[in-house]
Amino acid sequence: xxxxxxxxxxxxxxxxxxxxxxxxxxxxxxxxxxxxxxxxxxxxxxxxxxxxxxxxxxxxxxxxxxxxxxxxxxxxxxxxxxxxxxxxxxxxxxxxxxxxxxxxxxxxxxxxxxxxxxxxxxxxxxxxxxxxxxxxxxxxxxxxxxxxxxxxxxxxxxxxxxxxxxxxxxxxxxxxxxxxxxxxxxxxxxxxxxxxxxxxxxxxxxxxxxxxxxxxxxxxxxxxxxxxxxxxxxxxxxxxxxxxxxxxxxxxxxxxxxxxxxxxxxxxxxxxxxxxxxxxxxxxxxxxxxxxxxxxxxx
Amino acid sequence: xxxxxxxxxxxxxxxxxxxxxxxxxxxxxxxxxxxxxxxxxxxxxxxxxxxxxxxxxxxxxxxxxxxxxxxxxxxxxxxxxxxxxxxxxxxxxxxxxxxxxxxxxxxxxxxxxxxxxxxxxxxxxxxxxxxxxxxxxxxxxxxxxxxxxxxxxxxxxxxxxxxxxxxxxxxxxxxxxxxxxxxxxxxxxxxxxxxxxxxxxxxxxxxxxxxxxxxxxxxxxxxxxxxxxxxxxxxxxxxxxxxxxxxxxxxxxxxxxxxxxxxxxxxxxxxxxxxxxxxxxxxxxxxxxxxxxxxxxxxxxxxxxxxxxxxxxxx
Numbered sequence: 001x002x003x004x005x006x007x008x009x010x011x012x013x014x015x016x017x018x019x020x021x022x023x024x025x026x027x028x029x030x031x032x033x034x035x036x037x038x039x040x041x042x043x044x045x046x047x048x049x050x051x052x053x054x055x056x057x058x059x060x061x062x063x064x065x066x067x068x069x070x071x072x073x074x075x076x077x078x079x080x081x082x083x084x085x086x087x088x089x090x091x092x093x094x095x096x097x098x099x100x101x102x103x104x105x106x107x108x109x110x111x112x113x114x115x116x117x118x119x120x121x122x123x124x125x126x127x128x129x130x131x132x133x134x135x136x137x138x139x140x141x142x143x144x145x146x147x148x149x150x151x152x153x154x155x156x157x158x159x160x161x162x163x164x165x166x167x168x169x170x171x172x173x174x175x176x177x178x179x180x181x182x183x184x185x186x187x188x189x190x191x192x193x194x195x196x197x198x199x200x201x202x203x204x205x206x207x208x209x210x211x212x213x214x215x216x217x218x219x220x221x222x223x224x225x226x227x228x229x230x231x232x233x234x235x236x237x238x239x240x241x242x243x244x245x246x247x248x249x250x251x252x253x254x255x256x257x258x259x260x261x262x263x264x265x266x267x268x269x270x271x272x273x274x275x276x277x278x279x280x281x282x283x284x285x286x287x288x289x290x291x292x293x294x295x296x297x298x299x
Numbered sequence: 300x301x302x303x304x305x306x307x308x309x310x311x312x313x314x315x316x317x318x319x320x321x322x323x324x325x326x327x328x329x330x331x332x333x334x335x336x337x338x339x340x341x342x343x344x345x346x347x348x349x350x351x352x353x354x355x356x357x358x359x360x361x362x363x364x365x366x367x368x369x370x371x372x373x374x375x376x377x378x379x380x381x382x383x384x385x386x387x388x389x390x391x392x393x394x395x396x397x398x399x400x401x402x403x404x405x406x407x408x409x410x411x412x413x414x415x416x417x418x419x420x421x422x423x424x425x426x427x428x429x430x431x432x433x434x435x436x437x438x439x440x441x442x443x444x445x446x447x448x449x450x451x452x453x454x455x456x457x458x459x460x461x462x463x464x465x466x467x468x469x470x471x472x473x474x475x476x477x478x479x480x481x482x483x484x485x486x487x488x489x490x491x492x493x494x495x496x497x498x499x500x501x502x503x504x505x506x507x508x509x510x511x512x513x514x515x516x517x518x519x520x521x522x523x524x525x526x527x528x529x530x531x532x533x534x535x536x537x538x539x540x541x542x543x544x545x546x547x548x549x550x551x552x553x554x555x556x557x558x559x560x561x562x563x564x565x566x567x568x569x570x571x572x573x574x575x576x577x578x579x580x581x582x583x584x585x586x587x588x589x590x591x592x593x594x595x596x597x598x599x600x601x602x603x604x605x606x607x608x609x610x611x612x613x614x
Contacts, residue, residue, distance in 0.1 A: 128344020
């Protein structure tokens with residue numbers, strides 16, 4: 001109803017505005033999606049044929065050889081295993097510790113809630129810097145080990161704040177009635193608060209998982225010498241670097257007989273690397289949207 | 300008499316305190332864990348700042364290395380290379396901040412005007428996608444799109460905007476805009492989440508009142524939507540200004556090359572080159588200290604400005 005009356009009142013300026021808006025959104029969607037779809041098309045195209053260019057949204061000469069090449073590399077299987085392992089272990093550890101910390105600082109009658117909270121908020125703004133941190137991890141024997149991926153960033157003040165804000169919204173009466181029944185803090189955390197916090201836990205888990213999955217610099221910095229601790233992102237980076245330096249000799253590549261080229265292999269590796277996240281994030285949308293708006297603004 | 304009362308009161312408080320402590324021992328035990336963890340992983344590196352004032356030698360450690368005062372800093376700031384690096388970091392940080400903020404606000408406002416929940420939802424889901432891609436993937440995509448035979452050059456040539464394919468990665472002028480564009484591409488949808496939430500929170504009766512006064516869509520945006528999200532914009536700007544110097548590492552590291560390094564190198568890359576690769580720990584630390592110090596000062600200044608203008612503050 002209101003829409004109908006609305007339409008009748010559209011002025012010339014409004015029509016111009018809606019036209020502009022539609023064009024803007026169309027361009028936005030195309031610019032966002034095209035590069036991804038183009039990579040997908042190239043990855044399924046015959047490598048040699050792809051070098052001729054002119055592939056946009058659909059492969060011209062269909063082939064899955066690039067994927068077979070990528071999946072046959074031993075290093076890539078190791079990398080995939082480490083990527084999955086660090087994402088699972090890292091997310092679990094981080095979620096558990098941040099949830100416990102948030103629970104502690106959100107207990108209203110806890111004696112040290114405020115100082116502990118402040119202690120952690122400060123860490124968001126003061127940072128030791130790359131060199132002292134590098135030497136510290138070296139001193140703690142975290143370098144050249146898997147644990148450097150999951151232990152150092154485990155507790156994060158930002159994620160703690162996101163969870164704390166959510167916990168603050170839970171009425172005190174839940175805790176009080178449980179306490180009257182003789183429940184201790186451990187029971188309250190596990191049985192009362194945590195089940196209510198599932199949405200915010202999902203949000204934080206997504207934040208951490210994406211961070212873990214996409215990290216590559218810590219591999220380069222701390223575990224360069226350990227090929228069995230490499231990750232998908234790091235292998236992709238090395239692949240990229242090699243392609244970029246070879247792109248000038250693409251002409252000579254055209255004359256080679258192999259139908260597998262760095263360009264198509266890289267496209268396949270890119271798709272494999274981005275696939276897990278693309279499959280997951282649309283389903284967690286409602287969670288991260290509410291989590292971000294809750295914790296992001298109101299510190 | 301009142302003193303006696305006070306003593307009694309403090310006695311009661313003490314008893315109360317130890318009683319509370321006993322009841323809260325689980326919380327206290329966990330707190331100990333979190334304090335130790337925080338001290339080790341967040342506060343201990345700050346001790347490493349001492350290296351910036353020493354001629355640090357790994358075999359001597361922080362305790363026995365020679366103190367050199369501010370001479371490392373003096374060397375640093377008389378080095379045109381480092382000054383250039385500061386300029387690059389600041390310039391790219393500011394350009395990125397302005398570009399991403401404007402685009403996020405614009406996108407949020409325009410998306411809010413889209414009629415039809417389903418259409419809105421689809422566009423929004425698509426808009427988040429790039430945020431979830433790593434910089435490795437994003438820079439790979441950029442290399443493809445901007446290469447000699449990439450889509451951008453193809454379009455430019457088709458519409459006769461350039462006489463021949465542009466080599467975007469070989470000229471200094473293109474580097475900052477490319478970095479800004481990449482940041483906008485990656486984060487617009489994600490950053491818009493908070494603005495959209497702020498727009499949704501605006502009282503609908505304000506729009507109705509504006510409509511009665513004869514306001515069109517543009518008027519409503521100008522007089523209702525933008526004032527309604529002003530405080531959100533300001534608080535996010537404050538939070539991000541403090542991070543201006545942190546905004547430059549991965550993309551510059553991945554996209555930079557010998558031809559553009561005069562404009563592409565940032566403080567973090569400089570620290571990496573000198574501190575890690577050349578093992579000059581003191582120089583690397585000093586370069587990093589400067590970054591942290593400037594960041595904290597920026598946060599405090601912005602916080603103060605917000606306070607003066609009666610806006611919400613961080614602390």
